[in-house]
Amino acid sequence: MGYCFGVKRAMSIIDEGISSGGSRVYTIGDVIHNRQAVERLKIRGMVPVGSLDEISEGDTLVVRAHGVDPKILEMAKLRKIRILDTTCPFVGKSHDHVKKLADESSQVIIIGDASHPEVRGIAGRAYGGALIIDSTEEAGLVEVSRKAGVVIQTTYSRDKAMAIIEILKKRISDLTVFDTICQATMLRREATLELAREVDMILVIGGRESSNTRRLYQMCIDKGIKARFIETAGEIDPCWFKGCVRVGLTTGTSTPDWVIEEVLARLSTIDPGT
Numbered sequence: 001m002g003y004c005f006g007v008k009r010a011m012s013i014i015d016e017g018i019s020s021g022g023s024r025v026y027t028i029g030d031v032i033h034n035r036q037a038v039e040r041l042k043i044r045g046m047v048p049v050g051s052l053d054e055i056s057e058g059d060t061l062v063v064r065a066h067g068v069d070p071k072i073l074e075m076a077k078l079r080k081i082r083i084l085d086t087t088c089p090f091v092g093k094s095h096d097h098v099k100k101l102a103d104e105s106s107q108v109i110i111i112g113d114a115s116h117p118e119v120r121g122i123a124g125r126a127y128g129g130a131l132i133i134d135s136t137e138e139a140g141l142v143e144v145s146r147k148a149g150v151v152i153q154t155t156y157s158r159d160k161a162m163a164i165i166e167i168l169k170k171r172i173s174d175l176t177v178f179d180t181i182c183q184a185t186m187l188r189r190e191a192t193l194e195l196a197r198e199v200d201m202i203l204v205i206g207g208r209e210s211s212n213t214r215r216l217y218q219m220c221i222d223k224g225i226k227a228r229f230i231e232t233a234g235e236i237d238p239c240w241f242k243g244c245v246r247v248g249l250t251t252g253t254s255t256p257d258w259v260i261e262e263v264l265a266r267l268s269t270i271d272p273g274t
């Protein structure tokens, strides 16, 4: 599967930015949730930093595919820091919905994980007034008497989002729902389930901090599919495949092709008879 559209696009923009030279290139936090890809970018000169304070005038700040709080962008502009914006257009849609809702004084509700950078970036478009909900229990406590609109973290579980929305609909009379769940993660989940019917075991490849990879693996476990979660080929233990005739591979949206190639190469060295 490899990179999704948004990560592929972001990596190509970053690649161009680094190759063009002229200024140092920084990111606040990791540019994507994949340690191996980040390490390669670091070798090429990209520097992950903790805050904007570590970046100087004339340097370049890469805005990652998850997007960023608009306050950081404003501050970067004031400090004459170049911006290389790789925000995925699908995340950008959530930004637009939220900004419009906030501008017309509707209550903004975001279904997602409050600690995820994408959700923090979306919430920043609501001028500090967004409600972030991550469970049906939290949805059951919502008290909103004005018009409200909902957006959903792009990589969120559809089943969980729908259960939360059902509760919100009962509690808010004027509620607009924007389905901002990304197709890339949904299609990957569907493809993985299809693949599981043809194989004895699934290897889910991706960064441990990648929420969509973790969800993909968790889905396999919840559905009773024999699966292992790996970041690199080096983690593979041949003992896992005892009794397996066919093994399927799937990946999170930020897993580079070369990591998948290494896994394939490693698998090809394992003797099926042992």
Ligand code: SF4
Residues within 6 Å of the ligand: 004, 005, 006, 007, 065, 066, 088, 089, 090, 091, 154, 155, 182, 183, 184, 185, 253
């Ligand atoms: S998962 Fe979807 S929203 Fe996220 S970067 Fe990829 S294409 Fe964009």
